Amino acid sequence: MSQRIFNTLLFLILFVSLLSISFLLILSIPASMERFKTPTYYFFHQLFFGFIPGFFLCFVAYKINLEWLRKWSFVLILINILSLFLVFIPFLGITAGGATRWLNFKFFSVQPAEFLKITTIIYLASWCSSHISKYNNSDWKYRLKKGSSFLHLLVPFAIFLGLISLGLYLQKDASTLFIILFTLTIIYFCARAPLWHILFLFLLGVLFFFYLVKFEPYRWSRFLVFLNPYLDPLGKGYQLRQSLISIGSGGIFGKGLGMSSQKFDFLPQAMTDSIFAIIGEEFGLLGTAGLVIFFIFLFWLGYKIAKATHDMFRKLLAIGIVFYITLQAFINILSSIGFFPLTGVPLPFFSYGGSHLIVEFFSIGLLLNIAKKL
Numbered sequence: 001m002s003q004r005i006f007n008t009l010l011f012l013i014l015f016v017s018l019l020s021i022s023f024l025l026i027l028s029i030p031a032s033m034e035r036f037k038t039p040t041y042y043f044f045h046q047l048f049f050g051f052i053p054g055f056f057l058c059f060v061a062y063k064i065n066l067e068w069l070r071k072w073s074f075v076l077i078l079i080n081i082l083s084l085f086l087v088f089i090p091f092l093g094i095t096a097g098g099a100t101r102w103l104n105f106k107f108f109s110v111q112p113a114e115f116l117k118i119t120t121i122i123y124l125a126s127w128c129s130s131h132i133s134k135y136n137n138s139d140w141k142y143r144l145k146k147g148s149s150f151l152h153l154l155v156p157f158a159i160f161l162g163l164i165s166l167g168l169y170l171q172k173d174a175s176t177l178f179i180i181l182f183t184l185t186i187i188y189f190c191a192r193a194p195l196w197h198i199l200f201l202f203l204l205g206v207l208f209f210f211y212l213v214k215f216e217p218y219r220w221s222r223f224l225v226f227l228n229p230y231l232d233p234l235g236k237g238y239q240l241r242q243s244l245i246s247i248g249s250g251g252i253f254g255k256g257l258g259m260s261s262q263k264f265d266f267l268p269q270a271m272t273d274s275i276f277a278i279i280g281e282e283f284g285l286l287g288t289a290g291l292v293i294f295f296i297f298l299f300w301l302g303y304k305i306a307k308a309t310h311d312m313f314r315k316l317l318a319i320g321i322v323f324y325i326t327l328q329a330f331i332n333i334l335s336s337i338g339f340f341p342l343t344g345v346p347l348p349f350f351s352y353g354g355s356h357l358i359v360e361f362f363s364i365g366l367l368l369n370i371a372k373k374l
Contacts, residue, residue: 001181002308002371002374004370005301005304005305005308005371005374006372006374007304008301009301009364009367009371010368011180011367012294012297012298012301013349013361013364015246015350016079016294016349017051020349020350021043021047021051022349023257023279023319023350024042024043024046024271024352025040025043026257026258027258027260027263027270027271027278028040028041028042028043028046028170028271028352030263030264030265031263031270031271034265036039039044042271042352045354046117046352046353046354046357049108049354050353050354050357050358051357051361053059053354053358054354054357054358054360054361054362054374057358057361057362057365058361058362058365058368059365060362061362061363061364061365061366061368061369062174062364062365062366062368062369062372063369064366064369066313066314066317066366066370069122069366070122070125070129070313073119073122073123073125073126073127074126076119076122076123076125077119077120077122077123080112080115080119080120081116081163081164081167082115083103083112083115084112084113084116084164084167084168084170084171085167085170086103086112087100087101087103087112088100088170089110089130091104092104092197094109099171099172099173100171101113101172101173102170108354110355111175111197111353111355111356113168113171113173114355114356114358114359115177115355115359116164116167116168116176116178116180116298117180117324117363118321118324118359118362118363118366120164120180120183120184121183121184121187121317121320121321121324121363122366123188124157124160124184124187124316125187125313125314125316125317125320126313126322127156127345128187128188128191128193128312128316128318129191129311129312129316131152131191131312153193153197154193154197154200157188157201158195158201158204161181161184161201164180164181165177165181165208166175168180168362169212172216173344174209174212174216174219174294174343175331175343175344175345176345177212178209178331178343179324179327179328179331179345180324180368181205182327183320183323183327184320185201185202185205185326186319186320186323187270187316187319187320187323188201188351189305190315190316190319191312191316205330209250210241211247214306219341220337221236222236222342222343223341224236225237225240225341225342226240226338226341226342229241229244229338238268239267239268239269239273239274239342240338240342242262242266242267242268242274243267243274243277243336243337243338244268244276244337244338245262246260246262246267246274246277246278246280246281247276247277247280247281247288247336247337248259249262249281250263250281250282250283250284250285250287250288251284251285252284252285252286253283253284253285253286254280254281254282254283254286254287255281255284255290256286257278257282258281258282259281259282260276260278260282261281262277262281263278269358271351271352272344272346272351272353273332273335273342273343273344273345273346273351274336275346275347275350275351275352276288276291276332276336276350277336277347279291280336281352285326288333291333292333294328294331295325295326295329295348298322298326299322299323301322302319302321302322302323302326303319303322305318305322305367305370305371305374306318306319306322308374309370309374314370316368317366317370318367321363321364321366321367322367324363325348325360325363328345328346328347328348329347329348331343331345332346332347332348332351333347
């Protein structure tokens with residue numbers, strides 16, 4: 001059974017990787033021609049700064065000693081949190097679209113917030129597992145160690161969340177913050193934390209995100225468009241309207257690979273945030289349904305891996321990985337069809353961008369690492 005899960009996950013990721021890079025090759029031609037006078041600029045950029053390093057780190061994650069990773073998790077998260085603030089140093093940081101989120105390494109750039117998605121999961125899985133002991137041989141029968149309650153558990157966890165929130169708040173990256181905080185809360189819940197801890201954190205999170213949305217004009221306008229998609233169709237609601245047009249025009253079977261008309265500067269962010277809409281236009285309802293099924297199946301595989309492992313660190317690590325990837329996917333999908341406010345969240349394995357792709361492949365490598373020892 002464990003070998004079958006491992007083989008299925010490996011085949012699934014390889015198939016989706018081939019599909020996504022092929023799709024991006026066709027999709028990126030108009031933008032590459034317009035900006036760089038060559039049809040393959042974005043394709044090769046994604047290949048050399050996304051897929052190749054991503055596959056390499058996937059292999060590293062697959063071979064790495066997870067106990068070593070657990071031991072050094074604090075150092076990893078410390079370096080990553082520090083890098084969140086390094087972007088504000090003028091000669092290191094890159095500002096685009098009114099936000100400063102990237103580190104400049106001359107020949108390539110890195111978005112530290114994307115790497116924070118996996119380093120926080122590794123660290124929290126390690127930290128929570130140190131507060132848990134197993135009390136019988138059942139897979140999920142764990143309990144908190146004596147003394148691991150308010151002062152030893154909730155207060156340090158809240159401080160940890162606050163430090164992460166500060167860095168991402170300064171970067172104006174509310175969508176990444178939402179994904180990370182939600183994922184970490186799920187890990188915390190699965191670590192057998194008291195229910196009142198979860199309710200307290202949920203209430204605090206709701207108030208915090210209300211503040212983020214209400215008092216930032218561009219976020220508030222996105223929320224208003226979410227409530228009324230017909231609001232300002234040529235301004236604030238333009239991207240959502242064009243996204244819905246793309247998906248609707250695809251019908252059941254789609255227009256065919258490369259036949260999208262919306263990618264010719266009609267749909268903003270066609271290669272990144274709105275790539276799901278282009279998939280809907282070219283592959284129709286069947287293509288988008290297949291993509292949704294892929295992410296649901298990926299979640300199920302991750303759940304089976306987490307359930308089968310008897311080590312709490314590996315269990316929480318698997319839960320965090322599969323939850324953050326599928327949460328990110330469904331936020332992107334739901335925002336494309338108007339069921340969630342528009343965000344800058346990429347579609348895992350498909351959207352253009354190197355940082356998120358590298359992190360996703362590294363995360364899958366860790367999941368394969370856990371699966372091989374079941």
